[in-house]
Amino acid sequence: MPPFDVPEGDPFGPHNLPYGVFSPSGSRERRVGVRLGDHVLDAGAAAAALGSSHQSLLARPVLNPLLAAGRTVWSEVRRAITGWVTDPAHRAAVEPLFHPLSEVTLHLPFEVADYVDFYASENHARNVGQIFRPDAADSLTPNWKHLPIGYHGRSGTVVVSGTDVVRPSGQRKGPGDPAPVFGPSIRLDIEAEVGFVVGVPSELGRPVALGDFRDHVFGLCLLNDWSARDIQAWEYVPLGPFLGKSFATSVSAWITPLEALEHARVAAPERTHPLLPYLDDSAPGIEPGGYDLRISVAINGQVVSEPPFSTMYWTAAQQLAHMTVNGASLRTGDLYGSGTVSGPEDGQRGSLLELTWNGREPLELPDGKRAFLEDGDVVTLSAWAPGPDGCRVGLGEVSGRIVTR
Ligand SMILES: O=C(O)/C=C/C(=O)CC(=O)CC(=O)O
Ligand SMILES: [Ca+2]
Ligand SMILES: [Mg+2]
Numbered sequence: 001m002p003p004f005d006v007p008e009g010d011p012f013g014p015h016n017l018p019y020g021v022f023s024p025s026g027s028r029e030r031r032v033g034v035r036l037g038d039h040v041l042d043a044g045a046a047a048a049a050l051g052s053s054h055q056s057l058l059a060r061p062v063l064n065p066l067l068a069a070g071r072t073v074w075s076e077v078r079r080a081i082t083g084w085v086t087d088p089a090h091r092a093a094v095e096p097l098f099h100p101l102s103e104v105t106l107h108l109p110f111e112v113a114d115y116v117d118f119y120a121s122e123n124h125a126r127n128v129g130q131i132f133r134p135d136a137a138d139s140l141t142p143n144w145k146h147l148p149i150g151y152h153g154r155s156g157t158v159v160v161s162g163t164d165v166v167r168p169s170g171q172r173k174g175p176g177d178p179a180p181v182f183g184p185s186i187r188l189d190i191e192a193e194v195g196f197v198v199g200v201p202s203e204l205g206r207p208v209a210l211g212d213f214r215d216h217v218f219g220l221c222l223l224n225d226w227s228a229r230d231i232q233a234w235e236y237v238p239l240g241p242f243l244g245k246s247f248a249t250s251v252s253a254w255i256t257p258l259e260a261l262e263h264a265r266v267a268a269p270e271r272t273h274p275l276l277p278y279l280d281d282s283a284p285g286i287e288p289g290g291y292d293l294r295i296s297v298a299i300n301g302q303v304v305s306e307p308p309f310s311t312m313y314w315t316a317a318q319q320l321a322h323m324t325v326n327g328a329s330l331r332t333g334d335l336y337g338s339g340t341v342s343g344p345e346d347g348q349r350g351s352l353l354e355l356t357w358n359g360r361e362p363l364e365l366p367d368g369k370r371a372f373l374e375d376g377d378v379v380t381l382s383a384w385a386p387g388p389d390g391c392r393v394g395l396g397e398v399s400g401r402i403v404t405r
Pocket of ligand 3: 227246247248
């Protein structure tokens with residue numbers, strides 16, 4: 001009987017165990033849940049039933065207390081939960097505490113503190129450079145290979161998968177327009193990204209070293225950095241993205257702990273420029289910083305792209321080191337986006353801007369051509385990573401529908 005007997009090879013088997021926050025059907029109460037197959041374990045109730053000392057971290061309406069507890073505790077809790085869902089001795093106590101996924105409501109799993117977004121895919125940066133700055137000598141800006149470029153976003157508009165995305169209005173000015181006009185964005189886009197969730201804070205004034213990444217970052221999720229290209233193109237000089245990206249950022253409901261992704265770790269692409277010591281991941285003792293995550297982008301159910309995360313030039317560890325090198329502190333619940341993931345092939349681009357080359361080469365979907373998003377379009381990012389014994393680690397999905405209000 002499921003869920004204990006989740007089929008072998010299920011991407012949400014006991015090798016995965018991502019965390020989320022759910023309400024059981026008919027209830028508004030929020031509880032920490034752990035996904036197993038197509039069920040959710042009420043983790044706080046399980047801790048209580050088994051007399052676990054982790055109850056104070058799990059019987060909560062958000063993941064933040066668990067995030068703050070630190071790497072040793074993260075491992076202990078994960079080991080304990082693995083035992084609860086696999087040891088036949090616990091079956092009678094734990095089995096009634098599972099809820100079918102189809103019957104629960106999933107919430108934003110953590111309270112988002114600060115939100116930062118990077119620009120770390122060389123393929124994406126070169127494509128966007130060619131599109132936005134066609135006259136520049138190089139598609140990469142001169143700083144690109146020396147530091148992971150980023151900007152501070154709007155944490156209050158991070159929403160969970162399934163939340164409708166309201167088409168933003170704003171100023172735009174096309175090259176032929178004599179003056180800016182105001183109205184709903186006509187170039188609404190996606191950005192397929194991975195979000196990293198900070199657990200352990202850092203002290204103001206003390207940078208976090210490259211090698212300390214896994215002491216601070218708890219896990220990752222999928223992230224769609226919705227982007228209004230017309231608003232962005234007019235406003236971004238010289239301070240960078242502002243209203244074109246701050247109206248909504250969607251994240252998946254499940255946070256996969258980094259511990260579940262040990263088999264997905266890979267070396268980052270070869271460095272073409274020497275790096276300053278705080279970013280130098282070729283230094284002895286620094287672990288490989290890449291993750292082999294296979295992302296898929298679907299519009300209205302049709303897959304339009306499959307961006308490979310392993311091609312990202314800058315790693316999450318380098319991004320963490322860079323965003324704290326000036327002494328800026330981390331808080332529990334900080335979220336940072338990897339930047340749009342685009343591979344070298346046409347079918348691996350993580351935005352419509354690139355997939356349609358700024359609208360010039362529309363995609364053919366069953367319901368017509370698509371340059372940018374139309375009202376009613378549903379965009380879904382999903383992903384998996386290699387796991388132990390040839391099985392996959394499912395990263396779930398992040399989905400959102402475009403509406404006009
Ligand atoms: O190069 C630009 O002017 C703009 C770039 C972006 O829109 C990229 C962005 O938001 C960062 C990313 O997701 O890679
Ligand atoms: Ca982005
Ligand atoms: Mg955004």
